Amino acid sequence: MKIKYISLFAAMAFFFSLNSFAQKTEEIKVWGNCGMCKKTIEAAAVKAGAKSANWNKDTKVLSVDFKEKKTDIQKIQQAIANAGYDTQDVAATADAYGKLAECCQYPRKDADKK
């Protein structure tokens, strides 16, 4: 009986450790315009710890692969916002937005609310 519990515990520990190395793919909406935006957004995500990032300028969806141990979706979104781009959960500051090249000053997600 004891052995059974120990092996059950070992199996659980194994799955937990496996989970901490797990790679995740998430899709985040990121506002932006052009190919230059794409480069900046993807670079910001990678710098925040994403393994790879791919932003689609037509759908405005960023697909990121990352390891849960290394980073998380909040950190990635914060890094993108710091680069001047609004994401679904984190808005860029007016200052960061203002630093974007003119062609990259996309219509902001909250523009119609103001």
Ligand SMILES: [Cu+2]
């Ligand atoms: Cu741009």
